[in-house]
Amino acid sequence: MNLGAETATLFDLIWSRHVVTQDAHGRSLLYVDRAVVDDVRAHFVFANMQRRGLKVRNPDLALLIQDHAVATFPPSQDSRSQEFARATRDAARENGIHLFDIGSSRQGISHVAAPESGFAIPGATYVSVDSHAPTVGGIGALGLGCGSTEMEHVLATQTMWMQRPKQARITLTGAPGFGITAKDIVLSILARFGRETFRGMAVEFAGVASGLDVEARMTLCNMAVEMGARTAIVAPNEKVLRWIGARAGAQAEAALREANMIAPLRSGDEARFDLDVTHPCPDEPQITWGTSPAQAMAVNGLAPCAADAAMQQGLAYMDVAEGEPLLGKKVDYVFVGSCTNARYDDLAAAAQILKGRRVAEHVRAVIVPGSRSVERQAVENGVKEIFLQAGFAWGETGCSMCAGGGEKIAPGTRVVSTTNRNFENRQGPGVRTHLASPLTAAACALAGSICDPRPMMQRDGKRQT
């Protein structure tokens, strides 16, 4: 690697370490350290590989995970989902690939379970058939989503062809105020920059991001996918190493210290980006008003006036009027879960609000932890009990209500959800999804309407009412 340490970005560093070769057109053949295939894609990937006569090159660098088709409230797994689960088990057995199966101690949503099991590690390339692969940028791994056919190539060759993407840095300034989470920060970035600015780019979050906890870093990187980014990353620090050590074991932590000693995983002081922007942490909790993750606003604000047909359609689908406040709008359903916001810190934050209170009579509230490990921690620390006492239904770990699974809910239902996509029909035909942080979601469940979570939070050890 000949890049000057001071001018290379963190992305450059990981990228250049993984370039196997280049072709005449300037594409790089990138070595893939870790590959994850989930249950709803396993069948297509492995059946097709068999048809093409392709073998998995390094089964020990691949992992199968049951997450998309897992029943949230068993035994409700339908026959289609059972088919996916079976096909995934068959793929694991026939190809000698490790499986995080339903009921196993490391089961979870791909991008939650992979980092906490030590499968995804800082400085490694991580490819998944799920679009939210860049979530692992929160621990300093280079996450790349791909289609099923590309995954066949990855498994057969342990590599992936890529043109080096353009790079952007988003330096977060200010400080996240009381009640402001990573979700609020990233929704405000989406609202400001939309979904074209970072199209296809490798994004590094810096500034305030460097001080955030690991869970929050993963939330930022996860939602960078909605910005159109190809991948996203935050420079890993001591906090990340300890986080991995606590979950994946001392050996994993030691290996990473070794990695970091050779060349620290961070952008050089003179690093150059194709796009270098600063963004202030928002002062208010954020929530989406429309059907794109970029259609977000301060929870205390007013819905915008429609400037184009897309905004008009977003407002109409959500049954939100131009200039209407969202505060006080009746909420029917609350979902806390997904690879965006179902790690332990997310649950603990929501629990802080839920403690000693009850979900509004008319609200159905569901919490689905990101993994078994998250669930164990929530049980040990009394967080699960707080959710149950508040009247939340506790589901089995998986993608659940984020990815077409979980419960069927009626058209017109208004949902506040900690997930990543508020597309039309994403949570069911006609269902209206408002994306928000776990704090806001919990507060809305209690109030039974859209509300600002801050008045319900403890400030200086004393909870306001």
Next chain:
Amino acid sequence: MKPFTSVRGKAIPFLLDDIDTDQIAPANLMRTLTPDYSTAMFGHRRENAIAAGSALPFDLPQFAKAPILVTGKNFGCGSAREVAVWALAENGISCIVAPSFSAVFRESCLKNSILPVTLDGDTHAAFAQAVRLDEGRGEFIADLHRQVLSTPDDAEFRFDYDAQERETLLNGLDDVSATLRYSAEIEAWEQRCKQTMPWLRRAALSVDG
């Protein structure tokens, strides 16, 4: 993979931005090992259109088996599900023209012999206008060899293409066999990695989960 050189036929105007893969391939309609692509593609959109007394352009007789889809910004955003691409292919689409695509969706098109064409805003607007005014009467051509889109009136719109992607599509090259020509380089990388970055090659998972 079957080669793509050029395609001639009707062009469907579907000029909306941010069409996500949930719309193309709704999870509740396509989450099965054997999806019915003809009814599931744009399933919810179709229901809504029918309820409003209209129809999706895909379902209009003048666009039956039309191979060219002209759409808006950020096409294929959202989930990486390749069923969205398979659904379009099964319904006869072999060329998609847009001002921008989701990166993963675009790559999946290339793996399925579908030609994604990215046009800059002005060129896209002009081409889209021609498609809209044609209303499914004439035949358009998407020619990758010449890198030209042409209208029934023989107006031509040039487009840029990555040389390697063009070669792969034109020749229908198999991606895996092409890469396996670099087996020696891949092995050399793995050997080097054992020396210089051993932590990346240690057992990825230590005990059974």
